[in-house]
Amino acid sequence: MANTPPGSVAIIGGGLSGMLTAVHLIRVATRPPTPAQTPSVPLRIFLIQEGPDVGLGVAYGTPFPEHLLNVPAGGMSVFPRDPAHFWRWLQTHYPGQYNAADFAPRRLFGQYARDLWEATRRHPSALVDCVTCHDRAISLTMEAGRARIGLRSGQTVTADRVVLALGNYPPANPVAVEEEWVRKGWYCPNPWDPRYQDAGQVGDLLLIGSGLTALDMVVAYRKRGFRGTVHLVSTHGLLPRVHGAPGDYALSFREDELPVALSAGALYQLFKQELRRAGGDWRAVIGAFRPLTPGLWRRMPVAEQQRFLRRLAPWWNVHRHRVAPSIHALVEELRAEGRLRVWKGRVSSLRRGADGLVAEISAAGGPQTLAVQRVINCTGPQSDYRQIARQDALVASLLSQSLVRPDPLWAGLDALPNGQLRRADGSPSPTLFTLGTPMRGILFECTSVPEIRQQAAELAERLLRPD
Ligand SMILES: Cc1cc2nc3c(=O)[nH]c(=O)nc-3n(C[C@H](O)[C@H](O)[C@H](O)COP(=O)(O)OP(=O)(O)OC[C@H]3O[C@@H](n4cnc5c(N)ncnc54)[C@H](O)[C@@H]3O)c2cc1C
Incomplete structure (x- = not known):
């Protein structure tokens, strides 16, 4: 229908990006129209999230209080125009415990996100109806200009516009891996898999990758009683730098x-x-x-x-992407004790050893062989949607019908900078949008809260604009 705002929006993925898009949609839809604007029409929002938790994802669903935000509390508001929103929440719920410059536990941010979602969706309004589907979207087809989304339960959702807030997928295996190793807990393909709770029994550990995820694993394993040596291998051999108080600086160019x-x-x-x-x-x-x-x-x-x-x-x-000073201090302490070693190179192969796995490493200083009891893949989220389609039915459905296409770098999905997805022929889809991690190839900087909150606010305005 031309010049009519959409009556329904489905959001697939209820991590922080999807939840914030829903929050902003509710705010925009219930805002009194200016005299020049088309009066609002009732809006139905479907938020489709597999599992019970909305707003958390792996980042804020962590059980460990030692897993800290990598942005100071004063910068973690979910509202671009109210930068102290999270900070005020923190002061209300944990009075006197944190400063605005502190790196608060990520799980507190998860609590904040959940509170915000509960408060927003319960806000009664005749203009918005919000339905949360705790289900997995497995297909999407277009019928007469509307999207029909198939859910794993067999139910379907039909919507005028759809946001793919798909977030972070598990990493791709960087080396050949045998099923048996995964079953025995020698190789962990997804660092966020909650099944591996036995850290105290693990002798030495190899982390493939040396970024923030690898440091998260170091913290979590120490907390669970791991006392062995941890090896980190990455092609660059660099560790995240530590946060410090930056001075203000104005660039010399526009x-x-x-x-x-x-x-x-x-x-x-x-x-x-x-x-x-x-x-x-x-x-x-x-x-x-x-x-x-x-x-x-x-x-x-x-x-x-x-x-x-x-x-x-x-x-x-x-x-x-820096770390909080307390995590940096732990890493430095372990390094000084020889219990954390960083290798610059590639894990060229893994094989079965006497008690775990043996990794061959093409290291910068010459080949290395490491025998460890567990290897964890910390190489970062898989971003090549051709590979993701092999495991994800929804992505396979979208690609096979040419409704979306990967970006030219294979780093996410192809889209206009405002999140409007491109179909296989390059034309912008009138129906499908995205934000957050799938936009990495287009925007490069788009996965942290300060960027996601801006994208969600702008996307909500765009979604409700009549075409
Ligand atoms: C470990 C970690 C720590 C981080 N820490 C910070 C930090 O301190 N500060 C910061 O600014 N940023 C941080 N980030 C960046 C982070 O990516 C964002 O802050 C944010 O959590 C991303 O949310 P998202 O919704 O885009 O993705 P996700 O959190 O991955 O959520 C996507 C959700 O979509 C669901 N989903 C996917 N496909 C389907 C489907 N077909 N059907 C139904 N549901 C589906 C998934 O189950 C998932 O819950 C961190 C990221 C990670 C991984």
């Missing part, structure tokens, strides 16, 4: 002054120039670049984006 096409090398030079101007305060410079990152990313042709991912992204990531 984005619109830059060339339309930017090379990875030019971006690197730009960063170095600003770093010199800031007297070496890299945290301040990264902070100043952050709001510009998606725009700078889009100025790079695909070949330059690939070059950036190969050469600069590992370095950027460890400086940009």
